[in-house]
Amino acid sequence: STIxxxxxxxxxxxxxxxxxxxxxxxxxVSSARAWAYVAGGAGEGRTMRRNREAFDRWAIVPxxxxxxxxxxxxxxxxxxxxxxxxLLAPVGAGxxxxxxxxxxxxxxxxxxxxxxxxxNQGCTPMEECAAAMGDASRWFQLYWSKDERLVExxxxxxxxxxxxxxxxxxxxxxxxxxxxxxxxxxxxxSRGQGIAQxxxxxxxxxxxxxxxxxxxxxxxxxxxxxxxxxxxxxNHPGRFWGNLRSPLPRASVETFLDIYSNPGLSWEHLATLxxxxxxxxxxxxxxxxxxxxxxxxxxxxxxxxxNHGGRQVDNAIAxxxxxxxxxxxxxxxxxxxxxSGIRSGADVFTALALGANAxxxxxxxxxxxxxxxxxxxxxxxxxxxxxxxxTMALTGTPNxxxxxxxxxxxx
Ligand code: FNR
Numbered sequence: 001s002t003i004x005x006x007x008x009x010x011x012x013x014x015x016x017x018x019x020x021x022x023x024x025x026x027x028x029v030s031s032a033r034a035w036a037y038v039a040g041g042a043g044e045g046r047t048m049r050r051n052r053e054a055f056d057r058w059a060i061v062p063x064x065x066x067x068x069x070x071x072x073x074x075x076x077x078x079x080x081x082x083x084x085x086x087l088l089a090p091v092g093a094g095x096x097x098x099x100x101x102x103x104x105x106x107x108x109x110x111x112x113x114x115x116x117x118x119x120n121q122g123c124t125p126m127e128e129c130a131a132a133m134g135d136a137s138r139w140f141q142l143y144w145s146k147d148e149r150l151v152e153x154x155x156x157x158x159x160x161x162x163x164x165x166x167x168x169x170x171x172x173x174x175x176x177x178x179x180x181x182x183x184x185x186x187x188x189x190s191r192g193q194g195i196a197q198x199x200x201x202x203x204x205x206x207x208x209x210x211x212x213x214x215x216x217x218x219x220x221x222x223x224x225x226x227x228x229x230x231x232x233x234x235n236h237p238g239r240f241w242g243n244l245r246s247p248l249p250r251a252s253v254e255t256f257l258d259i260y261s262n263p264g265l266s267w268e269h270l271a272t273l274x275x276x277x278x279x280x281x282x283x284x285x286x287x288x289x290x291x292x293x294x295x296x297x298x299x300x301x302x303x304x305x306x307n308h309g310g311r312q313v314d315n316a317i318a319x320x321x322x323x324x325x326x327x328x329x330x331x332x333x334x335x336x337x338x339x340s341g342i343r344s345g346a347d348v349f350t351a352l353a354l355g356a357n358a359x360x361x362x363x364x365x366x367x368x369x370x371x372x373x374x375x376x377x378x379x380x381x382x383x384x385x386x387x388x389x390x391t392m393a394l395t396g397t398p399n400x401x402x403x404x405x406x407x408x409x410x411x
Pocket of ligand 1: 141309
């Protein structure tokens with residue numbers, strides 16, 4: 001209702017209230033390279049499409065005259081209470097959408113009381129984002145590095161930076177097949193974007209220096225290396241000149257590409273997690289019910305049912321469809337988050353009715369960022385939450401627990 005009141009008072013919104021227009025306008029202001037990376041998906045884009053189509057197969061059945069004038073949108077998740085069942089998904093290489101993006105997102109999250117999950121592939125060290133958020137809620141997302149020293153280091157930093165939970169992303173042990181980026185010959189990481197968590201990590205510097213200590217390959221000045229250095233100068237002047245002293249950016253980029261993940265990641269690695277951190281552990285990227293059961297058997301506090309926004313496996317199951325089978329498999333108690341394809345408050349409602357405890361937004365808030373910086377992110381969050389609130393008012397659901405499967409039918 002605040003949103004309508006502001007509209008009535010003539011406040012012009014900084015972002016469109018509907019996703020289709022938000023996307024159109026964000027595309028117009030983005031470079032081809034940024035758009036390919038952020039909006040793109042794996043292969044032919046079938047998973048990305050399916051994520052949306054899955055929502056169309058359910059219909060909400062509104063209920064009347066519930067007698068409840070107010071709604072309580074808050075939810076308890078491992079690690080704390082949230083004002084609404086919406087969190088900001090970890091999104092790497094955000095600098096593609098403008099300099100300082102991670103800090104802008106962090107401020108928007110804090111201003112709206114929304115938890116922000118810092119990406120392992122952030123463009124700003126997590127400590128700087130945390131400092132911009134005061135006491136507001138943040139989590140940290142980890143890619144399990146091939147080098148255990150980095151795993152230890154990133155977990156320790158996340159704890160020190162006040163993370164409320166540790167999210168370990170399982171679905172990106174290698175990068176998916178992404179034709180749009182491949183066709184443009186561009187991935188942000190090769191240009192030094194998205195490696196700030198590493199270059200600011202003393203352990204990573206040690207690793208880079210250790211590698212350089214081996215019989216050193218002669219420094220070769222290739223066209224690619226020059227391009228990388230130029231891009232780094234443009235995107236992060238401060239960091240670039242700082243890095244020039246030591247270690248060499250190129251060595252950092254190459255080391256990063258080599259060790260950011262562990263293609264051999266197994267349940268044996270994950271079994272060690274419980275003893276490595278005092279934080280709640282959230283496993284992200286689960287789609288199969290057996291994997292979900294296994295995650296909770298290992299002591300995970302929550303699972304994010306996700307196909308990474310359709311960016312990893314083409315023709316994969318829609319994450320909303322996976323949510324249904326995962327919820328059936330694990331029963332009502334375990335905490336399930338859902339992402340991939342959430343575009344509106346009505347989508348959040350549908351996901352909650354199908355068994356999610358909360359959802360993550362990915363691209364929508366990045367589009368808000370592209371259009372209007374911090375204010376744009378804030379408004380995208382407010383719009384989604386406002387529509388959820390209105391949907392609850394119109395379906396007779398005074399709180400999140402009241403949003404159940406009985407309010408949906410197959411469409
Ligand atoms: C992502 N995602 C992601 N996930 C993760 O665990 N670590 C990461 O660094 C990234 N990076 C990333 C970059 C970009 C540009 C996008 C669009 C996505 C996946 C993200 O957390 C989330 O799962 C999806 O974005 C959710 O889908 P929607 O909302 O974008 O459809």
